[in-house]
Amino acid sequence: NAGVTQTPKFRILKIGQSMTLQCTQDMNHNYMYWYRQDPGMGLKLIYYSVGAGITDKGEVPNGYNVSRSTTEDFPLRLELAAPSQTSVYFCASSSRTGGYGYTFGSGTRLTVV
Amino acid sequence: EDQVTQSPEALRLQEGESSSLNCSYTVSGLRGLFWYRQDPGKGPEFLFTLYSAGEEKEKERLKATLTKKESFLHITAPKPEDSATYLCAVQAGGSQGNLIFGKGTKLSVKP
Numbered sequence: 001n002a003g004v005t006q007t008p009k010f011r012i013l014k015i016g017q018s019m020t021l022q023c024t025q026d027m028n029h030n031y032m033y034w035y036r037q038d039p040g041m042g043l044k045l046i047y048y049s050v051g052a053g054i055t056d057k058g059e060v061p062n063g064y065n066v067s068r069s070t071t072e073d074f075p076l077r078l079e080l081a082a083p084s085q086t087s088v089y090f091c092a093s094s095s096r097t098g099g100y101g102y103t104f105g106s107g108t109r110l111t112v113v
Numbered sequence: 114e115d116q117v118t119q120s121p122e123a124l125r126l127q128e129g130e131s132s133s134l135n136c137s138y139t140v141s142g143l144r145g146l147f148w149y150r151q152d153p154g155k156g157p158e159f160l161f162t163l164y165s166a167g168e169e170k171e172k173e174r175l176k177a178t179l180t181k182k183e184s185f186l187h188i189t190a191p192k193p194e195d196s197a198t199y200l201c202a203v204q205a206g207g208s209q210g211n212l213i214f215g216k217g218t219k220l221s222v223k224p
Contacts, residue, residue, distance in 0.1 A: 090157070101159030
């Protein structure tokens with residue numbers, strides 16, 4: 001039972017490059033989320049999805065894009081990477097609207113130089 | 114504005130020394146309050162959900178309680194393996210499951 005799988009675990013990008021952070025869950029959860037975690041700060045919501053084909057912005061969406069073509073996958077796209085996007089990114093899923101708790105992936109540590 | 118404040122930022126305990134972590138919140142229509150544990154280099158791990166004032170939940174040495182303005186995570190006779198960062202989060206009414214997180218309390222338990 002893999003839960004939520006994120007790849008890659010680490011990545012260094014140069015300013016202006018683009019990349020996609022992958023997130024896959026095998027629990028048939030409808031709700032999926034992307035958060036970023038900066039040192040000393042709380043987790044901030046970037047984007048979320050309530051089902052395949054439905055996505056919406058969270059608190060800090062600028063510089064990111066998402067898609068949800070299947071229940072299992074929720075990739076996060078970074079276009080034109082900037083140093084401010086240096087962070088740890090977590091993907092999470094839940095079976096209902098968070099009430100039963102999120103299952104988090106192990107995170108992607110991204111550095112933009 | 115919905116917000117969550119956790120205190121203290123860091124807490125050092127001796128093994129067996131019980132204590133509490135605090136989570137104060139301001140939210141429009143609380144749908145749920147959540148506690149997570151996060152180990153270094155890992156994603157948060159779900160511990161508890163509390164829905165209404167007066168509710169309590171327990172898991173091993175941890176007990177979470179909820180009032181109308183705050184939640185406490187009580188740790189009884191902690192062990193070194195309880196060392197982690199504990200995160201509190203709230204879900205506001207009308208939200209699509211997205212949670213608002215506090216900055217966490219880093220707990221260190223020394224043998």
